[in-house]
Amino acid sequence: MRKDLLIGVDIGGTTVKNAIISNQGEMIAKWEIPTRLEKEGVHVPKDIWISIEEKLSDLKIDKNRVLGLGVGAPGFIDPETGKVAIAVNIGWKDFALQDILEELSGLNVHVDNDANIAALGENWKGSGDQVDNMLAVTLGTGVGGGIIANGHIVSGANGTGAEIGHITVERNGAPCNCGRAGCLETVTSASGIVRQAEKLLAEGKAPKLQERKEAKKAITTKDIFELAAEGDEDTKQLLNHVFDVLGFTLANIAITTNPSKIVIGGGVSKAGNLLLEPLKEAFEKYTLPRTNEACEFVLAELGNDAGVFGGAFLVLQNS
Numbered sequence: 380m381r382k383d384l385l386i387g388v389d390i391g392g393t394t395v396k397n398a399i400i401s402n403q404g405e406m407i408a409k410w411e412i413p414t415r416l417e418k419e420g421v422h423v424p425k426d427i428w429i430s431i432e433e434k435l436s437d438l439k440i441d442k443n444r445v446l447g448l449g450v451g452a453p454g455f456i457d458p459e460t461g462k463v464a465i466a467v468n469i470g471w472k473d474f475a476l477q478d479i480l481e482e483l484s485g486l487n488v489h490v491d492n493d494a495n496i497a498a499l500g501e502n503w504k505g506s507g508d509q510v511d512n513m514l515a516v517t518l519g520t521g522v523g524g525g526i527i528a529n530g531h532i533v534s535g536a537n538g539t540g541a542e543i544g545h546i547t548v549e550r551n552g553a554p555c556n557c558g559r560a561g562c563l564e565t566v567t568s569a570s571g572i573v574r575q576a577e578k579l580l581a582e583g584k585a586p587k588l589q590e591r592k593e594a595k596k597a598i599t600t601k602d603i604f605e606l607a608a609e610g611d612e613d614t615k616q617l618l619n620h621v622f623d624v625l626g627f628t629l630a631n632i633a634i635t636t637n638p639s640k641i642v643i644g645g646g647v648s649k650a651g652n653l654l655l656e657p658l659k660e661a662f663e664k665y666t667l668p669r670t671n672e673a674c675e676f677v678l679a680e681l682g683n684d685a686g687v688f689g690g691a692f693l694v695l696q697n698s
């Protein structure tokens with residue numbers, strides 16, 4: 380039987396996204412199941428496989444048409460064994476995700492970090508356009524990163540490759556979820572931006588922002604971008620710092636890997652050109668002119684589907 384189908388799985392702390400995708404990258408079905416966190420997430424692989432079997436049967440698709448399962452999971456993952464060293468939000472520790480799923484499904488299974496998988500997906504079917512060298516950055520609650528170098532994901536020796544959210548950008552910075560301080564995500568994630576805004580307010584600064592907070596109870600990055608666009612100096616200054624730190628960091632990464640595309644995604648990227656334009660300017664300031672010449676900044680296109688497309692592509696790439 381012709382193996383013309385791929386299954387992409389994107390495991391998150393609250394839901395698992397699954398999709399059946401053709402070899403050509405056509406979405407055939409996508410659905411979600413809740414992530415069962417009880418007993419340190421031990422049921423998650425079985426839940427995933429049962430839901431896939433059900434879907435294949437509903438759609439009358441023979442399992443033998445499936446080339447394999449590509450899975451994105453949170454945390455540090457050994458790319459050789461597909462073992463999750465640690466995924467705090469699920470409870471996994473040295474969890475043999477790949478072996479368990481292979482055993483359950485009888486299919487080839489490939490596992491990598493969710494941010495890396497999302498980068499692969501964007502490159503295959505989104506705004507990456509299948510370039511050989513790409514850098515993907517997700518500015519959400521945290522900062523995720525994925526690097527594609529010479530056509531392949533950079534996972535590294537033990538799964539911490541491309542963890543760009545944890546590049547130190549401030550020597551005595553704010554505490555980070557990783558246990559250290561001053562990481563990129565403490566400054567340029569959505570929560571990092573709001574944290575810096577709250578600090579201004581606590582110091583009695585940024586009166587326009589204070590007004591906004593009193594009216595809305597809580598401020599978001601959207602409020603901060605809006606006020607800055609209206610010409611408010613305090614929020615403009617705050618964002619200029621964010622653009623400068625992010626541009627500086629991306630410039631240094633770009634000098635290492637020389638990407639032709641930098642894809643920016645995540646909630647903060649909804650600011651669109653209000654983010655991209657000043658970010659490009661900061662980037663130019665810190666990178667080699669020749670590195671800059673080759674590099675284009677684009678917004679991510681696939682949103683929540685990037686992970687399942689990336690999982691599917693991982694299967695294709697390894698077949």
Ligand SMILES: [Zn+2]
Binds near residue numbers: 544556557560
């Ligand atoms: Zn960190």
